[in-house]
Every structure is written in structure tokens, then in C-alpha cells.
Amino acid sequence: MPMEGVAIGGTPTVTPLSAPNKAIASQEGEQDGVTVEVLELSRAPGAVVNALVRYRNTARRRSHFPT
Numbered sequence: 290m291p292m293e294g295v296a297i298g299g300t301p302t303v304t305p306l307s308a309p310n311k312a313i314a315s316q317e318g319e320q321d322g323v324t325v326e327v328l329e330l331s332r333a334p335g336a337v338v339n340a341l342v343r344y345r346n347t348a349r350r351r352s353h354f355p356t
Contacts, residue, residue, distance in 0.1 A: 312343070322348025 312326035329341040346352045 309343070318344065320348075320352050322346060322350070323352050 310328045312328055313330075314327040315324050317323070318325045324345045324347060326343045326345060327340060328343055329339075331339045333339050344352075
């Protein structure tokens with residue numbers, strides 16, 4: 290499953306569809322109130338590492354990725 294079964298969009302009161310995976314590491318992001326969490330790391334063929342990360346917005350305002 291490429292994404293967790295959680296609601297996308299809506300308001301901050303939206304209840305997730307499933308319990309979020311526990312992070313194995315986290316760090317504050319570049320924007321205030323945004324935390325980057327590592328959920329899973331796995332090796333792939335050819336010296337490649339796959340990382341599954343989640344951006345969590347805990348601020349009371351919207352956060353946007355640069356385009």
C-alpha cells in the first residue's frame with residue numbers, strides 16, 4: 290500500500306481512517322509546525338534504499354510544498 294489509509298484534505302477535525310504508523314525517527318521540518326517522520330527504511334537491489342516518510346503539520350495554519 291503506497292499510502293496510509295488516512296483522510297486527505299478536509300479540516301483538522303477529520304478523523305483518520307486507520308491508526309497512523311509509528312515513526313522510527315522524526316525531525317522538525319523547514320516550516321514552523323511541520324515535522325518530518327521516517328516510517329520505514331528498506332534496501333532495494335542496486336545499492337538503493339527506499340524511505341517512507343510522512344510530513345505532519347501541527348500548526349494551526351495550512352502548509353504548502355514549493356512547486
